[in-house]
């Protein structure tokens with residue numbers, strides 16, 4: 159089959175040699191020639207970066223004095239790993255923060271498994287989050303008490319990302335349904351909420367939640383700053399998710415709801431079992447997009463002094479004992495974000511492939 | 519004789535458009551009624567009022583003695599009594615064929631899953647499509663999908679079946695398999711209201727043919743009378759067009 163195709167494109171020359179075939183692939187047209195040259199230029203430009211990051215780099219754990227060459231100083235990451243990953247969390251309790259990271263990853267992996275979808279996965283998360291909160295905060299079962307102001311690093315980034323998306327999602331569903339509702343009040347409230355939040359920059363929202371809000375609330379209303387930050391991220395995620403979900407609802411044929419009605423399926427069960435699964439399947443790419451953006455948006459919390467992994471890396475990089483390590487610190491954090499976001503992208507492709515397989 | 523469906527003085531407006539005008543219509547238990555008429559005459563509107571997919575503006579509708587109105591309990595009961603098959607099947611594309619049959623029972627009747635699936639298999643067998651139980655609707659032909667839709671409706675054990683042009687979205691070679699399924703259902707004594715242009719089917723199974731035009735019922739007659747000696751000019755014109763078409 160592939161033979162046929164190459165033969166068809168290779169009509170003029172009857173026996174294409176390797177060389178001529180290569181020339182055709184890389185320089186067959188102006189566009190491909192241009193792309194070939196561009197790629198070569200990019201690769202050449204990256205060679206010094208590769209030498210810096212890999213060949214000339216210092217990979218060994220040790221004191222700052224190890225790094226004197228021209229390469230990257232990965233020893234710095236070795237030395238500051240705990241600070242970057244856990245922030246100011248007390249070192250002797252960091253096993254708890256580490257357990258939280260493991261728990262989050264385990265729960266996320268469980269969530270990827272369609273068989274658990276529905277109430278089961280919600281229950282699992284509720285229990286998991288309770289355990290995580292107890293672990294992070296301590297003060298019971300002989301664990302030392304750690305206030306949220308001391309929480310930091312990767313657990314904060316993961317918790318904020320997962321919770322803002324997880325809590326934002328049901329709110330988004332309600333807003334999306336509300337915006338399409340026949341009831342004028344529900345519609346007006348939904349539109350107002352969505353447009354208001356989308357009209358504000360996230361930084362502004364975080365600022366209001368973390369710094370301005372306490373000034374207006376009575377002093378004994380002490381909702382934790384981390385909690386307020388999470389609330390801001392959640393409504394921000396909800397507004398964007400709501401519009402994505404609304405797009406999915408619009409693509410749904412009216413016949414689906416009519417069929418469910420004719421079968422006597424109650425409204426909320428229709429929404430949960432018939433409408434939402436289909437609406438969400440239709441908008442997997444933009445949902446993925448929003449999820450990835452929200453993961454990266456969590457880094458903005460450093461503006462209001464919440465210590466996520468990026469803030470932790472920044473503060474690690476200010477240690478004067480190490481010669482200019484901020485590139486290494488940022489690259490390390492970037493790698494972690496890259497892994498998370500790429501994983502989300504892969505998973506969404508896997509889901510889409512499943513949807514496609516079912517439709518024909 | 520008890521009445522499966524009793525409609526009197528039914529009026530329905532879409533905005534200012536008068537879609538149904540003083541429709542009186544009834545169906546006896548076990549009776550098969552075919553509704554026909556030109557496009558836009560209100561056939562769908564009438565049949566959709568019978569399970570309140572459309573809300574009527576005036577008149578009364580009773581399905582097996584239960585009056586349709588604002589009472590939600592009655593609405594639930596009517597939808598329990600009446601199953602519906604749509605022109606475009608309206609299967610749930612994200613569920614397998616078997617789940618399409620089982621899930622509605624679980625959601626609206628709280629049937630246990632095992633029982634719902636057993637009954638689903640049962641009815642898929644009856645419409646001769648059990649071998650496709652684990653496929654998704656998008657993987658089936660139109661005729662197969664419509665038979666699944668019939669099985670799905672039958673799983674709810676309705677006493678009346680409403681069909682709105684069940685074969686008009688099908689390729690010609692698939693119409694037969696769906697009509698055969700419907701004929702079998704009729705032979706088993708199901709009460710049926712069928713909007714269709716399949717005059718062969720009407721002759722074969724209908725007890726009565728109802729002809730509609732411009733939101734009104736123009737003529738009601740036994741199929742033999744209706745097809746061979748229609749009384750009203752409008753029905754005559756409609757039938758003559760059918761023959762030449």
Ligand SMILES: Nc1ncnc2c1ncn2[C@@H]1O[C@H](COP(=O)(O)OP(=O)(O)OP(=O)(O)O)[C@@H](O)[C@H]1O
Pocket residue numbers: 532535537555556557558559560561562563564
């Ligand atoms: N939702 C609606 N809003 C406004 N007008 C409508 C609506 N549904 C139907 N109509 C109008 O009501 C009239 C009757 O429609 P209906 O669908 O009942 O016709 P029908 O007899 O089923 O025709 P067809 O054979 O094309 O299915 C048509 O003129 C149609 O344009």
Ligand SMILES: [Mg+2]
Pocket residue numbers: 561562563682683
């Ligand atoms: Mg119609």
